[in-house]
Amino acid sequence: MRISTRRIEKLRWYAAIKDKTITAIVEELIDSLPEVKEPSIK
Numbered sequence: 001m002r003i004s005t006r007r008i009e010k011l012r013w014y015a016a017i018k019d020k021t022i023t024a025i026v027e028e029l030i031d032s033l034p035e036v037k038e039p040s041i042k
Helices: 005-018 022-032
Strands: none
Touching: 005 022
16 A cells, blocks of 8 residues: 555554554544445456
8 A cells, every 4th residue: 555655644643642553543444434235346
C-alpha cells in the first residue's frame, strides 16, 4: 500500500491521540465499511 507522507503522519498523530496502534485504527475503519455481497476484485 502506498500512502503520502502527509497522510501517514496524520494517521500516526491520530493513533497517538487515541492511544491505539495504526493497525487498530485501520482495522476499525475496515470493519466500519458496509459488507459487500459479491467481491468485484479478481
